[in-house]
Amino acid sequence: MASVARTGQLRQRTKLVQGSVPVPDPVTVMVREIQQNILNMQKQYECPICLELISEPRATDCGHYFCRECIIRHVNVSQKKAPVKCPLCKETVTKRSLVECSGMGDISEAIRQLMDSFQLDTGTMGKLLEP
Ligand SMILES: [Zn+2]
Numbered sequence: 001m002a003s004v005a006r007t008g009q010l011r012q013r014t015k016l017v018q019g020s021v022p023v024p025d026p027v028t029v030m031v032r033e034i035q036q037n038i039l040n041m042q043k044q045y046e047c048p049i050c051l052e053l054i055s056e057p058r059a060t061d062c063g064h065y066f067c068r069e070c071i072i073r074h075v076n077v078s079q080k081k082a083p084v085k086c087p088l089c090k091e092t093v094t095k096r097s098l099v100e101c102s103g104m105g106d107i108s109e110a111i112r113q114l115m116d117s118f119q120l121d122t123g124t125m126g127k128l129l130e131p
């Protein structure tokens with residue numbers, strides 16, 4: 001008798017949850033859109049080695065961008081098996097050919113700050129970033 005009643009309750013709860021899913025409130029939709037835009041920007045300024053926002057960007061001759069630390073570590077590790085190749089396109093990379101891009105660093109720093117303040121405001125950015 002008791003188990004029958006429990007099954008009935010469960011069914012009712014499932015129905016309620018399903019019914020509430022297709023109606024997202026406008027604020028949630030807006031927040032998601034902003035979040036998506038920030039993440040898209042982040043993707044464009046992502047370091048292919050560490051997959052974080054590029055810090056102190058360096059450009060290679062082949063036109064790819066990496067964190068200063070990441071690309072220098074890559075060059076140092078690969079140097080024994082010279083020539084060092086770009087992790088993305090396998091063009092030759094030398095430490096001397098790396099070009100500093102401070103303008104790009106400013107942008108990625110701005111995106112980082114945007115993400116920080118967004119997370120402070122909504123508390124959701126971290127959750128979305130987790131796989
Ligand atoms: Zn990096």
Ligand SMILES: [Zn+2]
Binds near residue numbers: 062063089090
């Ligand atoms: Zn390259």
